[in-house]
Amino acid sequence: MHERLRITDGLAQIPESGWRELAFGNPALRFEVLEAIEHSATRQLNLQTFLLENDAGLAAAAVCESVTAPDAHNPLDSLLFGRAMRVARTLAVSTRPVLLFSPPLGNGAAVILRNTGPGERRRLLDRLLDGIGAHATKRKSGIAFIGVSGDDEMLTEALRDRGYLETEVQPTTRLDVEWRDFEGYVDYLRRRSKSAAGTARRERNRSRSSGVHIRSVPAGSVDTLAFYTLAREHYRHKNGGDLPYGPRFLPQLIQALGDDFLVFEAERHGQRVAMLGIVRSGTVGWLSCLGIDLRNRPNDFTYFNLAYYHLADCAAALGLRTLLYGNGAYQAKRMRGCRLTVSRLFYHPYRSLRRLAARPYFRIHRAWYRRKLR
Helix, strand or coil: CCCEEEEEECCCCCCHHHHHHHCCCCHHHCHHHHHHHHHHECCCCCEEEEEEEECCEEEEEEEEEEECCCCCCCHHHHHHHHHHHHHHHHCCCCCCCEEEECCCCCCCCCEEECCCCHHHHHHHHHHHHHHHHHHHHHHCCEEEEEEEECCCHHHHHHHHHCCCEEEEEEEEEEEECCCCCHHHHHHHHHHHCHHHHHHHHHHHHHHHHCCEEEEEECHHHCCHHHHHHHHHHHHHHHHCCCCCECCCHHHHHHHHHHHHEEEEEEEECCEEEEEEEEEEECCEEEEEEEEECCCCCCCCCHHHHHHHHHHHHHCCCCCCCEEEEECCCHHHHHHCCCEEEEEEEEEECCCHHHHHHHHHHHHHHHHHHHHHCC
16 A cells, blocks of 8 residues: 655644544543644744555654754753763754654654554554655754653664664653552552552551542643642752643643543642642553642652552543653652663764764763663
8 A cells, every 4th residue: 555755844734533543542642732732832842743644544653843953952962961961062062953753741752653463564664764764864854763662662673773873761660550449559569569568558548647638620620720830830849940831731631631631639638739630541641740739748648649549549440551650750659569661762863974973972871871770
């Protein structure tokens, strides 16, 4: 079957129904999420979509951000140079211009394929990657795929076959739900660690005795301004900067997703102290928005009860079999049952001389990162 590659700026020309079918089970690539972040982003987003289409509709797709301007936000430089970023800029060392294939919010490689047999999926992937490569050559631009999961063997193999430079970045965390309620979750933890099971039960009891109550909030009743304010202050506290989206993001997301945007609220003696938003896509739930009141924080484990224990109790009833927790705070997440998934970065510079120069650096970076996470 003959495929045609179509490249669009932004999301305006994406066939929504086809995209939704391909992205099913991938919350960060749900059309509604991409559209909401595009319309509410707090910085310039130069999004491009690559659409591989045939007579049956959309067969494969990818979304990327084109980074060209000297002052443009460039996550690839940040990941590769880290604390040496200022030195790299002083020396005019940068990966731009580059096409960055990564969701604008969340984790994972921004590539989706029609659900067919493995041989056909690989053929479609190769056609898509060939089209991306040809476009990048025409634009004299590099290509990077950020956040390729260690479980995604097909994309990993395809990029290695094309000679992409490879390293590792922050792993992602996920919790596979194998229980029906909180007691089942504690049993699950006990099989991994008796101390972890005891910690979960103790922190849950401590929270309840401190007057913390967690409830589900219907989509139509969410106080989006309060949620955004909590999320913004929490993000600033943790990351030292502003959220990547503005106050329009949550109302649009709630309107678009309806019951697939799950909101939970924690109250202490009747006063709101934290909120959590989860994007549901099939049986997968992505913890996408979190906010905690920073002014009144007694040691009652509100965060752990909201983000872990309450969800563990109700995940099965909500149809969730997998919870995605992103990266960071690995020890705390492991203690609460999460497993780490390797996250890879693949980079193909446009110029061959740059590729030769970068190859040894990538080997050093990969070895350093693996040693760092031991």
